[in-house]
Amino acid sequence: LSNAFKHSPEGGTITLALTLKTGSVTISVKDNGTGISQSEIDKIFDPYYQAENVSPGNNIQMGTGIGLSLSKGIIEIHGGTISVESTTGSGTSFKVDLLLGDSHIDSSKKSEQVRSDILHSETTFLPDFQQSEPEAHKIESSDKKPKILIVEDNEDLLDMLKGLFEPMYNVIAATNGEEGLEAARREIPDIIVTDDMMPRMKGTEMCQRIKNNSDLAHIPIIILTVQDDTRKINKALMGGADDYMTKPFDASTLLLKCNNMVESRQRLMARLAQQGLATPTTATASVFEQEFLVKANEIITRHIDNPAFNVDVLAEELNMSRSKFYSKIKDATGLTPNTYILNHKMDKAMKLLQSERDLPISDIAYKLGFSSARYFSLCFKDHFGYPPTEVRNRMKENQDD
Numbered sequence: 001l002s003n004a005f006k007h008s009p010e011g012g013t014i015t016l017a018l019t020l021k022t023g024s025v026t027i028s029v030k031d032n033g034t035g036i037s038q039s040e041i042d043k044i045f046d047p048y049y050q051a052e053n054v055s056p057g058n059n060i061q062m063g064t065g066i067g068l069s070l071s072k073g074i075i076e077i078h079g080g081t082i083s084v085e086s087t088t089g090s091g092t093s094f095k096v097d098l099l100l101g102d103s104h105i106d107s108s109k110k111s112e113q114v115r116s117d118i119l120h121s122e123t124t125f126l127p128d129f130q131q132s133e134p135e136a137h138k139i140e141s142s143d144k145k146p147k148i149l150i151v152e153d154n155e156d157l158l159d160m161l162k163g164l165f166e167p168m169y170n171v172i173a174a175t176n177g178e179e180g181l182e183a184a185r186r187e188i189p190d191i192i193v194t195d196d197m198m199p200r201m202k203g204t205e206m207c208q209r210i211k212n213n214s215d216l217a218h219i220p221i222i223i224l225t226v227q228d229d230t231r232k233i234n235k236a237l238m239g240g241a242d243d244y245m246t247k248p249f250d251a252s253t254l255l256l257k258c259n260n261m262v263e264s265r266q267r268l269m270a271r272l273a274q275q276g277l278a279t280p281t282t283a284t285a286s287v288f289e290q291e292f293l294v295k296a297n298e299i300i301t302r303h304i305d306n307p308a309f310n311v312d313v314l315a316e317e318l319n320m321s322r323s324k325f326y327s328k329i330k331d332a333t334g335l336t337p338n339t340y341i342l343n344h345k346m347d348k349a350m351k352l353l354q355s356e357r358d359l360p361i362s363d364i365a366y367k368l369g370f371s372s373a374r375y376f377s378l379c380f381k382d383h384f385g386y387p388p389t390e391v392r393n394r395m396k397e398n399q400d401d
Contacts, residue, residue, distance in 0.1 A: 001014070001016065001029055002067065003067065003068075003092075004029050004030075004031040004033065004092070007031065007033035007034045007035075007092070008031045008032065008033035008091075009032075009033060012031060012032050012033055013031070013032050014029070014030070014031045015028075015029070015030045015031075016028070016029055017030075023099060023100055023101075024097055024098060024099050024100055025097075025098050025100060026095055026096065026097050026098075027095070027096040027098070028093060028094065028095045028096075029093070029094045030091065030092070030093040030094075031091050031092055031093075032090065032091040033091050033092065034088070034089065035086045035087050035088040035089050035090050035091055035092055036084070036086040036088070036092055037088050038088075041084060041086060044068055044084065045068050045069055045072045045082075046069065070156065075096055075098070077109075078098060078099075078105065079098070079099050079104045079105060080096060080097055080098040080099065081096070081097050082094065082095070082096050082097075083095050083097075145168065145169050145170045146168075146169055146170070146189075146190035146191070146262050147169065147170045147171075147172060147187055147188075147189040147190050147191075148165050148169040148170070148171055148172070148189055148190065148191050148192070148193065148258065149172045149173075149174065149180060149183055149184055149187065149189040149191075149192045149193070149194075150162060150165070150171060150172070150173050150174070150192075150193050150194075151173075151174045151175070151176070151177065151179070151180035151183075151192065151193070151194035151195060151198070151203065151206065152173075152175070152193075152194070152195045152198075152224075153175050153176055153195060153198045153199060154195070155175075157195075158173060158175070160251075161193065161251075164251055164254075164255060165255070165258070168259070169190075169258075172187050172189060175198075176198045176199050176200040176201060177194070177198050177200060177201025177202055177203060177205060177206035178200045178201045178206075179200075180192070180194060180201075180203075180206050181201065181206050181209055181210065184206075184210055184216055184219065185213075185215070185216065188215075188216070188219070188327055188331070189219060190219070190262050190265070191219065191220050191221075191222070191258050191261055191262055192210070192219055192220070192221045192222070193221075193222045193224065193254070193258065194206060194207065194221065194222070194223055194224065195223075195224050196223050196224065196225045196226070196232070196236065197225075197226065203223050203224075203236075204223065204232075204235060204236050204239050204241070205239075207221050207223060207236065207239050207240050207241050208239040208240060210240070211239065211240030212240075215324075215328060217240075218265075218331055218332065220242040220243075220261040220262075220265070221240065221241050221242055221243075222241070222242065222243045222244065222245065222254070222257060222258065222261075223236045223241045223243075223244045223245075224244070224245055224246075224247060224249065225244055225245075225246055225247065226246070226247045242261065243257055243261075245257070292318075292328065292332060293332060293333070295318065296314065296318065296329070296340075297344060299314055299317050299318070300314065300341055300344045300345075301344075301348075303369070304345065304348060304367070304368055304369060305366070305367050305368065305369050306369050307369045307370070307371045309341075309369055310341075311325070311326075311337040311338060311341070314337065314341065315337075325337060342379060342383070343383065345368045345369070345379075346379065346380060346383040346384070348368060349364060349368055349376070349380060349388065350384070350391070352364045352367065352368075353388055353391045353392060353395075354391070354395070357392070357395060361373060361376075361377070361388050361389065361392070364376070364388070365377075376388075377389075
């Protein structure tokens with residue numbers, strides 16, 4: 001019925017009929033819509049196959065190719081058959097034949113209760129996946145799970161993907177590109193998995209908008225596409241997608257790809273934090289992040305000698321709220337804003353100690369906005385592992401040698 005409504009013209013006719021026969025019943029759905037070409041009749045029950053019976057300008061929402069395959073599987077589990085007759089431009093007729101009673105069904109497959117979990121029957125029509133996470137690719141356990149945004153307009157596939165990722169991720173779901181873009185802005189997820197063909201906004205367009213947004217550009221995106229079309233895949237990659245998978249896809253492979261991307265970013269942030277980098281690096285996730293850090297560094301340098309300079313002042317000059325600035329710095333460097341500012345000052349301190357050899361350490365402290373030379377020395381030692389006086393002593397020893 002859903003397909004009949006989707007492919008019938010305005011003012012068209014859809015007929016639903018139930019015919020009782022000896023020992024069986026036939027259910028038929030007939031429409032006078034676009035029809036299906038003979039070359040595609042044998043393929044429409046294949047998982048994820050989509051017939052090319054969408055006319056330009058019809059404003060039809062593309063499906064995922066799951067519905068007919070799922071219907072066929074459920075019907076066959078009950079010992080029935082489904083058939084189709086169609087003429088291009090004249091309409092389509094589907095017929096479902098079911099045996100009456102339940103004598104033809106094995107007793108081990110019968111249930112005394114009406115089951116609502118049809119998708120969890122013995123035959124699997126959605127991609128196979130394991131609920132247990134692969135041992136070799138576990139994300140480091142922490143109190144805070146990484147966030148994944150899943151954008152998919154097919155409810156069955158969306159539920160399957162949520163079940164796949166929920167053991168390891170905080171899952172945020174959206175059913176079209178517009179909702180996905182808004183969720184990305186609101187939640188700032190660690191990774192996004194999106195279908196391509198969706199109503200209101202395609203996955204590729206959503207991807208482009210995210211990658212062109214300096215607040216979101218660092219988020220890795222995997223696009224799911226129904227066809228292994230090189231042109232479409234290249235378009236997705238040119239739009240900023242980090243990877244793609246074609247349907248039908250292996251769910252365990254998708255899970256591993258997501259885990260690897262999140263793990264790689266976690267390792268990068270940990271390395272940046274260990275190194276105390278306060279300057280942009282090519283290892284940073286995106287050009288937008290590098291531009292953001294350049295601007296932040298310029299502001300810190302301009303206020304380097306101001307004891308009153310703090311995170312609030314920096315966020316205000318970047319036209320950001322404190323919370324948004326905190327998230328942005330944390331995403332870009334793995335450091336808190338206070339640590340980022342302090343690391344920038346420590347880098348400057350090391351350069352001054354090496355270039356201004358006659359400048360007293362207390363003067364360097366004041367040049368960097370420290371109100372106390374002692375506190376400056378403590379911060380320097382905590383950052384580099386030795387006090388600033390040791391830098392001067394080493395330089396003097398090298399000069400004497």
